[in-house]
Amino acid sequence: MAGLQLHGLTKRYGDFHATQNVELEVKEGEFLVLLGPSGCGKTTTLRMIAGFVDPTEGSIRIGGKDVTTLPPWKRNTGLVFQNYALFPHMTVAQNVAFGLEMRGIAKREIAPRVQDALELVQLGHLADRYPRQMSGGQQQRVALARALVFRPxxxxxxxxxxxxxxxLRHEVRIEIRALQQRLGITAVMVTHDQEEALTMADRLVVMSDGQVRQVGSQRDLYERPASRFVAGFVGRSSFLEGEIRDGRFTTPGGLTLPCDKPIRGPAVIxxxxxxxxxxxxxxxxxxxxxxxxxxYMGGLIDLHLRLSPTDLVVAQVSNREGSLIPELGDTVHVSWPDATAFPASDPHARGH
Ligand SMILES: Nc1ncnc2c1ncn2[C@@H]1O[C@H](COP(=O)(O)OP(=O)(O)O)[C@@H](O)[C@H]1O
Ligand SMILES: [Mg+2]
Structure with a gap:
């Protein structure tokens, strides 16, 4: 078991930064999730860790050892791809054995290791099947077994x-997390799906444009988003755009609210x-x-509320006995305990 450290990890393709100065520390046995929109550099980061992409700058340490220049097979990482990448002409067992054979592991050692890995993902009984004879969820588990067989x-x-x-996604989430915890293995998962990230992670890393924007627990990110970008990407937010001046927030639509935030000028709430x-x-x-x-979603109801010609917010109410469930066209009165304000100029500027 080993932790992982990324230091100043940058990947450039020409002038383009796929990742820029990524700093991360993953603790031993931790499940870290990289979350960000498509194209933000998640796969590139993961492939640099695995050794399939050479960093332009920076370093990677696994278990304290610098592996930046080592080839993939000397790093002891196991990579599970999005599309499984199973060989269609090989059985499940052959798929899982393949990497061990490539690394020259002794034949007599391979069969028991393959069987162990398949047992881990509850596929011991399907070792002789071909990928096409399996469901998507089972193929996914073969891919997982193929990564775990290296004891990464x-x-x-x-x-x-x-x-x-x-x-199936909901079930496999729980399976992967339970297996990771049982093995106590350090894991880094990449996703663009915030619900997946929130339900699986010990800690999350929010990325955009190749950069790490915030690292923290679910609660840190939700309660204290570092920027407007994170507030919009983790959990849901409604944004009001306007200006803060003389202790008031005013929008072009005429909404005006008291505001004691230490921001002046164009702002987003x-x-x-x-x-x-x-x-x-x-x-x-x-x-x-x-x-x-x-x-109307059953237990929860989203209300889109028009506060002014330019200001629309979403309020979510729970559908309990005695709850107010307004109808279309009703006028209601809405309040919020506290809101975070961000300077409007930069989506990554710090909020208050
Ligand atoms: N081999 C490559 N050559 C040029 N650009 C690349 C290459 N690989 C990735 N990129 C670019 O780097 C950015 C990050 O890609 P990627 O890490 O795959 O994003 P993500 O996994 O977050 O969707 C994208 O804009 C992508 O087009
Ligand atoms: Mg990707």
Whole structure:
């Protein structure tokens, strides 16, 4: 078992930065998730860790040892690809054995190791099947077994669930996490799916444009987003755009609110839909809003509230006995306990 450190990890293709100065520390046995929009450099980061992409600058340490210039097979990482990348003409067992054979592991050692790896993912009984005879979820587990058969120090997972349907995705999330915990293996998973990231990670890394924007627990990111970008990417936010001046926040649509944030000038206020209070009557700090859209999801209901010609927010209310469930066109009164304000100029500027 080993931790992982990335220091100043940069990958350039010509003038383009696929990653820029990535600093990360993954603790032994930790499940770290890299979360970010498509193209932000997640796969590049993972492939640099695995040794399939050479960094332009920076270093990678696994278990304290510098592996930056080592070839993939000398790093002891196991990589699971998004599309599984199984060989169609090989059985499950042959797929899992392949890497061991390539590394010249003794034949008599291979069979038991393959069997062990397949048992880990509960596929011991399907060793002689071909990939096409298996469901997507089973193929996914073969890919996982193929990574684990190396007994890697670090398990690397690149969007491992994105080819599975929604129900299976939920199950496999739990399976992967349980297996990772049982083995105590250090893992880095990449995803663009925030729910997947939030449910699986010990800690999360939010990336955009090749850069790390924030590192923290689910709670850190949700309660204290470092920037407007993170506030919009982790959890949901409604944004009000306007200007802070003389202790007030004013929008072009005429909404005006008291505001004591240490920001002056153009600003954006982020509101969490689930933190809003919606009532039939005005109450301290509330503003009126007209219900423009109701999205009924059973236990939860999203209300799109028009606060001014330019200001629309989403408030989420829970559908409990006695809850106010407004109808389209109703006027309600909405308030929020606290909101985070960000300077409007830069999506990565620090909020208050
Ligand atoms: N071999 C390459 N040559 C040029 N550009 C690349 C190459 N690989 C990746 N990129 C670019 O680097 C950026 C990051 O890619 P990637 O790490 O695959 O993103 P993600 O996995 O977050 O979607 C993208 O803009 C991608 O087009
Ligand atoms: Mg990718």
């Amino acid at each position: 120090d670090v398990l690397l997972l690149d969007e491992p669930l994105s080819n599975l349907d929604a129900k 982020a509101l969490r839909p689930e933190r809003m209070t919606v009532a039939a009557q005005p109450h301290p700090g509330s503003v009126p809003g007209e219900v423009e859209f109701v999205s």
